[in-house]
Amino acid sequence: MKFKATILTVAGLGLAACSTPVVKHENTQPLDFAGQKYVDKTMQVGGQTIRYRAFENIVYVNNPVDAAHETINIYIPEAYFNGGSINGYTAQTAPIFLPNPIGGYMPAKAGVPGQGGFGPHKAGQIDAMQAALARGYVVASPGARGRTAATGKAPAAIIDLKAAVRYLRFNDAVMAGDAEKIISNGTSAGGALSVLLGATGNQADYEPYMQQLGAAPAKDHIFAVSAYCPISILDHADAAYEWQFNGVNNYQKMDASMLDYHAERKLVSGTLTKAQIQVSGRLKARFPAYVNSLNLRDPQGRRLRLNAQGNGSFKNYVASFLRQSAQGQLDAGKDLSDRNWLTLRNGKVRAVNFAAYARATGRQKTPPAFDALDLSSGENQLFGTATIDKQHFTAFSYQHRTDPQATLADPHTVQLMNPMPFIGPHTPPQHWRIRVGTADSDTSLAIAAILAAKLQNSGKRVDFALPWDVPHSGDYDLDELFDWIDQAVKNQNLTKQEM
Structure with a gap:
């Protein structure tokens, strides 16, 4: 059984433990979340005020190649610092939503709530990170290197995302949110990397790159994958x-x-x-x-x-x-x-x-x-x-x-950079959601269909659909996306309780 530290407010810092022991890491910054500073922030979602703490610009590896992009922004609802709950989640059980802001395999800086994203957003419309916080999720958005830099060629972006996952799992005992419930999300090249992140969890082929970066000594598999119009295979x-x-x-x-x-x-x-x-x-x-x-x-x-x-x-x-x-x-x-x-x-x-x-x-x-x-x-x-x-x-x-x-x-x-060789019946995650609009011609529909069939043939739970007249974009159906995540997470929790 996994133990989690009781969360207390520590002004200007991260999280501290009270009743149960916290795992002490020998590593100093940047891999120890407990020492990270934050800023209190608020936002309006559906007429409600959401208060949260923003832990930003955290370098998630010990040996960054590009410190401007190898950072992660972590946002935690304020309720979790005083024993509160949101949407049935607590500091111990909240899923961690992991949206990557990558487009075109370009360099990307860590995402910030309220800065739009990939959907056809209208004035006053919330983005995926805001929607996740309102649902009670911990949000962790990693930046990553990209193709325009000499140090950002393949497989740099997927190595960075895997290192970000390892940072979250390494700090699970001292950070709100359940690192066993990480859900990745991305659009276009970011959708392909979301798929690749899910397909390659804990695969040894990536280990030499992780060691070079000084990634946290933790696993990098995730719980679920959301991918919009993945430019994959x-x-x-x-x-x-x-x-x-x-x-x-x-x-x-x-x-x-x-x-x-x-x-x-x-x-x-x-x-x-x-x-x-x-x-x-x-x-x-x-x-x-x-x-x-x-x-x-x-x-x-x-x-x-x-x-x-x-x-x-x-x-x-x-x-x-x-x-x-x-x-x-x-x-x-x-x-x-x-x-x-x-x-x-x-x-x-x-x-x-x-x-x-x-x-x-x-x-x-x-x-x-x-x-x-x-x-x-x-x-x-x-x-x-x-x-x-x-x-x-x-x-x-x-x-x-x-x-x-x-x-x-x-x-x-x-x-x-190809998820297909890594997808199999014994590899996580079990939950996959893939969306490609019928008006999208950036890649063939066959690519997403191949992924869906391969995943289903490997025993995964796959939700694949082609939304009508939707062009190349993502995050346009946030209610449906987070309903799907809630169902996957809560059903998993019920299954554990029955065991």
């Missing part, structure tokens, strides 16, 4: 994108310099060249072999496969989520007669024309979408090194590179 994302968008030759492309999704997204229209159309066809042809190699099955146990033309049960599986999303709109009374990719009859979605859906959604990236032949993508920069800013990371793009001097990333590094 990068080494197969080019083929997946062309499987979906092959034949769609007009595009609206965003410049690689705008890949930080906190910024306004400016798109430039264009048409694929003959050479790009040929590349699209070649990449599409590679995708069926990858899908078939995964041996995925749907929830009914049927194999998910594609034939050489890219058709088959896997395509039907992806389309089924579009069908579910559209049916939800019909059931709510929405007129979908203008959607030419749907066959509707008597208030029911009878069929989905996937090719017509791709045309209606529109292509946003030119082939290859991620490993650009001319090294112009943000992901090329992600897989650079301390001395080489950009590299290829797929065999296809390396073989067809426009610069004969361009180099290929280390295969092990590429694997460390």
Whole structure:
């Protein structure tokens, strides 16, 4: 049984123990939370005043490479310092919400409540961190290194997030919140890193990097994963994108310099060249072999496969989520007669024309979408090194590179950024929530569908859906998100009590 220190207020400091012993760490700052200073803050949520303590700019490793980004901000409801409870949670039982603010695999500083996030926020609308505090969660938002710095190349960002988790677990006895109930959240590249954080908990492949940083001597698995539109499985994302968008030759492309999704997204229209159309066809042809190699099955146990033309049960599986999303709109009374990719009859979605859906959604990236032949993508920069800013990371793009001097990333590094090899029946966490809007064309729907199927086949509890007409964004359904987290946490607590 886990013991937790009784929480008392210590003016200007962190937390102190009273009735039960606190684990004493030999490490001094930055790994000891008990010595951290805070600032009292308040916010308004739903007409209520929420008081909380802000512990900010905590460096979460002993040997930071980039101290400006390797920090974590921790926010704790004031009620937990005087024996109070919120939403049925106490200082001992409150979940820890771990939102990363990463976009475009760019460097990110630790998040702050009220600064927006990734959703289509309106004036006066709360963000995910504010919503979490109002629900009684402890909020811990880590910053991380990113691709534009020589020290921020892959796998730096995931190493930083894992180190932040280790900091929280290491300080569990002296900090409010239950470190066995950490829930990660992220959007776009941050969504991919949220998935990767969950998939790679306690994996030995990352240990040498953790030791170099001087990460806390603790585990780094988490309880649950929330991921919005994850830009994931990068080494197969080019083929997946062309499987979906092959034949769609007009595009609206965003410049690689705008890949930080906190910024306004400016798109430039264009048409694929003959050479790009040929590349699209070649990449599409590679995708069926990858899908078939995964041996995925749907929830009914049927194999998910594609034939050489890219058709088959896997395509039907992806389309089924579009069908579910559209049916939800019909059931709510929405007129979908203008959607030419749907066959509707008597208030029911009878069929989905996937090719017509791709045309209606529109292509946003030119082939290859991620490993650009001319090294112009943000992901090329992600897989650079301390001395080489950009590299290829797929065999296809390396073989067809426009610069004969361009180099290929280390295969092990590429694997460390792909969650698929690490997902299995004996790896945590059990709870996964993945959302990709039907109006999102930043990556193929196949990527999230593959993740969902792999997770379900590994015995995980997966909540996967395609919200209707939602573009590339996140944190747009906060009530549903935190209802899902509450249910997972409280059901787990009930199960423990019954044991």
